[in-house]
Amino acid sequence: MIVDKIKKRDNKSIIKKDNKVDIPEGKWIKCEHCKEIIYKEVLKANNGICPTCGHYFRMNCKSRIEIIADEGSFKKFNINIDTVNPLKMQDYKEKLEKFREKTNMDEAVQCGTCKINGIETVLCVMDSNFFMGSMGSVVGEKITYSIEKAINLKLPIIIFSCSGGARMQEGIISLMQMAKVTEALTKLDKAGNLYISVLTDPTYGGVTASFANLGDIILAEPKAMIGFAGQRVIEQTIGEKLPDGFQTAEFMLEHGFIDKIVERNLMKETLYDLLRLNGYKKV
Amino acid sequence: MPTKKENNKNASIKDRKCNNKNGITAWERVEIARNSNRKTALDYIKIIFDEFIELHGDRLFKDDKATVCGLARIGNQNFTVIAQQKGRNTKENIERNFGMPNPESYRKAIRLMKQAEKFNRPIVTFVDTKGAYPGIGAEERGQGEAIARSMFEMAKLTVPIIVVVIGEGSSGGALAITIGNKIIMLENAIYSILSPEGYASIVWKDSSRAKEAAEVMKLTAKDLYDFKIVDKIIKEDKEFEDVALKIKSEIKKELKELQKLSSKELVEQRYDKFRNIGEYETYSKKV
Ligand SMILES: [Zn+2]
Numbered sequence: 001m002i003v004d005k006i007k008k009r010d011n012k013s014i015i016k017k018d019n020k021v022d023i024p025e026g027k028w029i030k031c032e033h034c035k036e037i038i039y040k041e042v043l044k045a046n047n048g049i050c051p052t053c054g055h056y057f058r059m060n061c062k063s064r065i066e067i068i069a070d071e072g073s074f075k076k077f078n079i080n081i082d083t084v085n086p087l088k089m090q091d092y093k094e095k096l097e098k099f100r101e102k103t104n105m106d107e108a109v110q111c112g113t114c115k116i117n118g119i120e121t122v123l124c125v126m127d128s129n130f131f132m133g134s135m136g137s138v139v140g141e142k143i144t145y146s147i148e149k150a151i152n153l154k155l156p157i158i159i160f161s162c163s164g165g166a167r168m169q170e171g172i173i174s175l176m177q178m179a180k181v182t183e184a185l186t187k188l189d190k191a192g193n194l195y196i197s198v199l200t201d202p203t204y205g206g207v208t209a210s211f212a213n214l215g216d217i218i219l220a221e222p223k224a225m226i227g228f229a230g231q232r233v234i235e236q237t238i239g240e241k242l243p244d245g246f247q248t249a250e251f252m253l254e255h256g257f258i259d260k261i262v263e264r265n266l267m268k269e270t271l272y273d274l275l276r277l278n279g280y281k282k283v
Numbered sequence: 284m285p286t287k288k289e290n291n292k293n294a295s296i297k298d299r300k301c302n303n304k305n306g307i308t309a310w311e312r313v314e315i316a317r318n319s320n321r322k323t324a325l326d327y328i329k330i331i332f333d334e335f336i337e338l339h340g341d342r343l344f345k346d347d348k349a350t351v352c353g354l355a356r357i358g359n360q361n362f363t364v365i366a367q368q369k370g371r372n373t374k375e376n377i378e379r380n381f382g383m384p385n386p387e388s389y390r391k392a393i394r395l396m397k398q399a400e401k402f403n404r405p406i407v408t409f410v411d412t413k414g415a416y417p418g419i420g421a422e423e424r425g426q427g428e429a430i431a432r433s434m435f436e437m438a439k440l441t442v443p444i445i446v447v448v449i450g451e452g453s454s455g456g457a458l459a460i461t462i463g464n465k466i467i468m469l470e471n472a473i474y475s476i477l478s479p480e481g482y483a484s485i486v487w488k489d490s491s492r493a494k495e496a497a498e499v500m501k502l503t504a505k506d507l508y509d510f511k512i513v514d515k516i517i518k519e520d521k522e523f524e525d526v527a528l529k530i531k532s533e534i535k536k537e538l539k540e541l542q543k544l545s546s547k548e549l550v551e552q553r554y555d556k557f558r559n560i561g562e563y564e565t566y567s568k569k570v
Contacts, residue, residue, distance in 0.1 A: 080565055080566045081563035081564070081565065081566055082563060082564050082565065082566035083563065083564075084562045084563060084564055086501070086510070086562065087499055087500065087501055088499075089486075089499065106566055137560075137561035137562065137563060138563065140561055141561055141563060144558070166455075166476055168476060168477065168482055168485050168486050169486065171475065171476050171482075171500050171501055171502070172474060172475060172476055172500070172501060172502065172506070172507065172510065172512065173510065173560065173561055173562075174476055175454065175455070175458055175475075175476040176458075176512060176557065176560040176561070177560075177561065178431075178434065178455060178458060179434055179438075179458060179461070179462055179557040179560070180557050180558055180560055180561065182431065182434040182435050182438055182462075182557075183438045183462075183553070183554050183557045183558055184558070185435065186435060186438045186439050186554075187554070205455070206454075206455055208427035208431075209415075209426070209427040209430040209431050209455040209459075210430075210431050210434065210455075211431070212427070212431075213425075213427050213428040213431040213432070214431050214432070214435055227422050227427070228415065228417075228421070228422060228426040228427035228430070228455070229415075229417030229418075229421070229422065229426065230417075233417045233481075234417045234418060234419065234422070237416075237417045237418065238417075238418055238419065242419065243419070246419070246422070247422060251423075255423050255424070255425065256425075257425045257428055
């Protein structure tokens, strides 16, 4: 169990910052919250949660799918599409290629079907490592396609949001993806399929103002930053500092905009319970 | 204050420029769309409709004056009107939060749009906002949820929805009331993912390059028409009243067409319009 892993952690794998130990590139990572240096393998085994302070590191798509889907059950939808670069932005395509090399993903979301303790579902996972998880025409199309697939396959859909918002490089076309995905969700709603939206750090802008907020059930990871407007924009507009805890998952829960905050280590079981209690069964 | 003669016209940089559409840059359109003398939603409503009664409040928290809603009539046809309203002077601008809606604007709009459906009334929305207000209260009361819900509810409505973009259409704050069957846009109105300043600041880390951003963002009526987002552009080459009357005749014309569709077909037509936005090519490299 994961909890055991935390307890049994090898203390030697954590080195205090002030010990001035040479950190081999790539093997170690610093927790920005408690400043401890953590061995990456230990962090991975602990689902990206700092073993010292409990800080949640952002999770890439692959790791997320690993902790949510039953082993080997994730089957990616076959949608090989690329943006046509509608604004003809210089270096946009090159930037995309760089993110592809860095993340080994084709775009900021991965979509497919999987099983959660035997219950089949559509799963979409966004990844902030790819262009800040921003939504352009490809992300919008992939999520829309996934919603339509859920309707056709009579499956529930779970979307893990993790995004800075709409992708600027595609301008108005990106903005319109919010409308497109929302339209698709009305069909899902009518068809009666369950949609669980999971908000992870960060969920902002056009994603917050569309599908992330339209789940039948909305979950969030602890301390995830969730909001519509960015904090810098708000501070500049109102000319004052923002209160502590503003736009956190806990803030969202307090103000009534999410159903439940779920610890990362309990997410799979919680999703399983929610699917079960909504009448979905193992296949 | 504008003189009486200027009052008769909508804001424009120079009439000569306006008549020469090739000579006008995207940035100049941004300046026209934002001009403090540009006509606001209530100015259009006054000319387009024979009657208008404003209805207030979202029944949840407050009446947000950045959006004006109400019942209206052209001839024998009743409408529900949802309009983003900028102030026409400093006092009004403060009252209307410079046309930047808080969540209550969208919740008021949702309430009245659902009411329109109940009484089978077509809906006309007027888009004119710098964007949804970025404030503490707005976030506390779910700005994102309000925008998402507004789009979601509009998408389901079984009555005709005609959207008129009259000034600035910026970001999700504008999109929230843009889910229409037909979208009409004034020649000098703009519609964009974000303000050119915000865009330049995010993409180039330099908000002073706003002018440059406006040229690449494709935010003019012509750009949106080419993207098949906007269905009709209305020229602003005449006096303000004439332009408003042109909008009126377009609303009547579009409504006549839309009324030929069944409730189900209206929802489907709207679905198809937004479902098909976005162009792709095949991604060939193996990832
Ligand atoms: Zn830590």
